[in-house]
Amino acid sequence: LKGIVFVIQSQSNSFHSKRAEDLKRDILKQAVELGKELPTVLLIHQIDRHEGAWTILPLMTDFSVTYGRNSSWIFFCEEDTRIQVIKLVETLRRFDKSKEWFLGKALYDEESTIIHHYAFAENPTVFKFPDFAAGWALSIPLVNKLAKKLKSEPLKSDFTIDLKHEIALYIWQKGEGPHLTPVPEFCTDDVNSYKADHCATTFSNFLPLCGEPVRKEDIFVAVKTCRKFHGDRIPVVKQTWEREAALIEYYSDYADISIPTIDLGIPNTDRGHCGKTFAILERFLNHSSSRTPWLVVVDDDTLISIFRLRKLLSCYDPNEPVFLGERYGYGLGTGGYSYITGGGGMVFSRTAVQKLLASKCRCYSMDAPDDMVLGMCFSGLGIPITHSPLFHQARPMDYPKDYLSHQIPVSFHKHWNIDPVKVYFTWLAPNTEESHNGKKVGYNREDL
Incomplete structure (x- = not known):
C-alpha cells in the first residue's frame, strides 16, 4: 500500500474540499484497519503553485522527483469515487510495476465529436480514455517518462476541453506510448449495486443535495438571444424548461413584446457576446428586483433543468464568490486560466458578481468571448472556478454512453441535428419519481 500515492482530483470550494477531505x-482509516503503513494522499487543489494543477500533466515533473524512487503507482480519483483499498492493492498487484502502465475504466466515442476535435473520425471507437469517476492509475516508470518528455517538450499553450481524452492522447503519443489498459475492477456502479461486488472502486452517482433545494425565486435566469433566433430557439425554451424558472428574462438586440425580450442597447455580435454578458451582470446587480442570491446565464440553445440546479445549489453558499459550470482551460501549461464554458450555463453567486464588477476587469472588445474573459477576470481576482461535470457544452450524443450513465445531468447545449424538445424530455425533465425522492432513476435514453 505504501507504494501507492493517492491523488484526489479535488477543488477549493468549501463543499468540494470537505468531500475530498472525507475521502x-x-x-487512511482503511489503511489503519488493514494494519498497513499510511499511504500518501494528496488533494489536487492544495498543490496550488499552479492554476493548472487540475489538468494533471503539469504535475508529472513534481511527482517524478518526489515519488519516482520509492513508489510504484499514482492512483487518481474524484471526490465521489469510493475505494476499497484492499481490493485496489490486489488489483494493482496483477500488473508488473516496472513497466509503463496506464490503467482505468475505458470510455470511447461512438461517433466523432466536436469536443474531441473529431479525432479518429474514421473509427472513433478505437481510442480508449479513462472515466475519472472510476479512478485511474499510472505506473511510476510511465510518470518518469512523461516528466522527461515534458522537460524536453513543454506543454503547448492550448485549450483544455475534455481532460480525460487529452491526457490519454498525450500518453499515447501517436502510438509511441501505452494505450489505456481497461481494468474491470475500476467501476462506476453505485456502491450498493449488485454489480459492484468485484469492484475495487465505485462511484456515488446521485445528484448532490444538501438540505432543502434552493427556492425557485432565488435563481434569476438570463437567456442570451438575438433577433434571428426569436422564431426557432425561444419556442424550444418555452416548450421545455421555462416553466421551471420563476425569474427569467430574455436579452436580445431587439425588443419583442411577444416573448418578451429586453434590448440591452448592445448590438448583436456574431461571436463572443462579452458586452452583452457584462450588461446582464450589471443589470442583475442593479435592477433585479430583489437581492436574488443566484444568477444563471444561458444561451438560447441551452437545455437546462432548473429543478435539478435548485438541488445542486443547495450545496453552495451564495455568500461565497461561486462561479460554477463546466470548466475548460486556456493555456494552462504556460500560465493561462480556467473558465466556465458558456453553452452549458454559467452560474454566479451574487457575491461573485459583486466582486467582479467592483474590479476593473472588463471586455477588451464587445465581441470578445464572454466566458473566457470572465475566466480571466476571476483568475485575476483569485476567485477559483468550480467545476461540475453535470453541465455540458455539447449534446448527449457527443459524450460516451457509459460516462453519462452515472450522471444526473443539469444541462446540455446545441440544437444541431437533434430534436431539442425530445432531448430535454428524455434527459432533463423532472419525472415524478425524481421529484419525490431525488433518487437516481432509469431513463429510456437508448434511442437518442
Whole structure:
C-alpha cells in the first residue's frame, strides 16, 4: 500500500474540499484497519503553485522527483469515487510495476465529436480514455517518462476541453506510448449495486443535495438571444424548461413584446457576446428586483433543468464568490486560466458578481468571448472556478454512453441535428419519481 500515492482530483470550494477531505480520511482509516503503513494522499487543489494543477500533466515533473524512487503507482480519483483499498492493492498487484502502465475504466466515442476535435473520425471507437469517476492509475516508470518528455517538450499553450481524452492522447503519443489498459475492477456502479461486488472502486452517482433545494425565486435566469433566433430557439425554451424558472428574462438586440425580450442597447455580435454578458451582470446587480442570491446565464440553445440546479445549489453558499459550470482551460501549461464554458450555463453567486464588477476587469472588445474573459477576470481576482461535470457544452450524443450513465445531468447545449424538445424530455425533465425522492432513476435514453 505504501507504494501507492493517492491523488484526489479535488477543488477549493468549501463543499468540494470537505468531500475530498472525507475521502482522504476514509482511505487512511482503511489503511489503519488493514494494519498497513499510511499511504500518501494528496488533494489536487492544495498543490496550488499552479492554476493548472487540475489538468494533471503539469504535475508529472513534481511527482517524478518526489515519488519516482520509492513508489510504484499514482492512483487518481474524484471526490465521489469510493475505494476499497484492499481490493485496489490486489488489483494493482496483477500488473508488473516496472513497466509503463496506464490503467482505468475505458470510455470511447461512438461517433466523432466536436469536443474531441473529431479525432479518429474514421473509427472513433478505437481510442480508449479513462472515466475519472472510476479512478485511474499510472505506473511510476510511465510518470518518469512523461516528466522527461515534458522537460524536453513543454506543454503547448492550448485549450483544455475534455481532460480525460487529452491526457490519454498525450500518453499515447501517436502510438509511441501505452494505450489505456481497461481494468474491470475500476467501476462506476453505485456502491450498493449488485454489480459492484468485484469492484475495487465505485462511484456515488446521485445528484448532490444538501438540505432543502434552493427556492425557485432565488435563481434569476438570463437567456442570451438575438433577433434571428426569436422564431426557432425561444419556442424550444418555452416548450421545455421555462416553466421551471420563476425569474427569467430574455436579452436580445431587439425588443419583442411577444416573448418578451429586453434590448440591452448592445448590438448583436456574431461571436463572443462579452458586452452583452457584462450588461446582464450589471443589470442583475442593479435592477433585479430583489437581492436574488443566484444568477444563471444561458444561451438560447441551452437545455437546462432548473429543478435539478435548485438541488445542486443547495450545496453552495451564495455568500461565497461561486462561479460554477463546466470548466475548460486556456493555456494552462504556460500560465493561462480556467473558465466556465458558456453553452452549458454559467452560474454566479451574487457575491461573485459583486466582486467582479467592483474590479476593473472588463471586455477588451464587445465581441470578445464572454466566458473566457470572465475566466480571466476571476483568475485575476483569485476567485477559483468550480467545476461540475453535470453541465455540458455539447449534446448527449457527443459524450460516451457509459460516462453519462452515472450522471444526473443539469444541462446540455446545441440544437444541431437533434430534436431539442425530445432531448430535454428524455434527459432533463423532472419525472415524478425524481421529484419525490431525488433518487437516481432509469431513463429510456437508448434511442437518442
